[in-house]
Amino acid sequence: MKQLLILSGKGGTGKTTVASAFIKFSNAKAFADCDVDAPNLHLVKRGFDQEDHFDYFGMDKAVINQRLCMNCGLCQTHCRFDAISHKEAYVVDAMACEGCGVCERMCPVNAIEMRPAKAGDLKVFRGMATFSTAQLKMGSGTSGMLVTEVKKKLKAAIEGIEGVDFAIIDGSPGIGCPVISSISGVDMVLIVAEPSVSGISDMKRIVETAKIFQPKIAVCINKFDTNVGLSEKIEAYCKEMGLDFVGKIPFDSEVVKAVNAGLSIANVDCAAKIAVKLVYEASMAMLLKEENTLFKISRG
């Protein structure tokens, strides 16, 4: 099964709008939302008759047994994350605890235990298609591991199902741990860029990050007509870097209306839909070819 990951260097570029349209256009049998901090691909999920829930445990957290604690304060002194405080007793702030285990080793009376702590929820939907998604608990810091779990769950859920040739994955914004976990093992990355000074800088960073994993890389521009000059710069950068440029999508107020109504733009007849369809066709041609393709769409 080939995997197409849709990324952007930052939030708000329309990455999920593009991902949801791709899912509709392709009638994808497998897809996943790896934006575990703020998942919203479930807005387009459909036709599922089974929903499985799993608890996600990240790192262990320290817990103090008050019956054993003799109030020496050593744990607080050695916690470099300031996760232990003292009012009436020494207590661990689970949100601040990084699970390093130093306090457990320092405690002279073994009053501290490292315990598994729930850090998020995983869900797998099955039916006409299989959809894997997750939500990280606020304050939990293991988003990269959770993304890996989302992908593993998708793979396990579709094992043995015939005709699942590809999966579409909505990635996280930025270039942090969850993005790196998202890229690992995928066949192709489509970067949705935005024509702004910060958007170009973010796009370059995500290109550099993606290159490390050597997938096919394609770039498209969303809302290209909001700054035609910078859009041209993005195209020139792609040419210079040898990246496949797969199209540009105009700003379209119909997209906002569709998103607010919980619809994919694939369901709405508008200029953006036509442009995204071209991006989709070019991207799928790249994904499904065995070798990197020179397929390019008209730059209009």
Ligand code: SF4
């Ligand atoms: S496990 Fe580490 S971070 Fe957590 S309370 Fe103990 S020393 Fe602090």
Ligand code: SF4
């Ligand atoms: S190191 Fe152990 S005994 Fe000392 S305050 Fe912490 S938990 Fe209590």
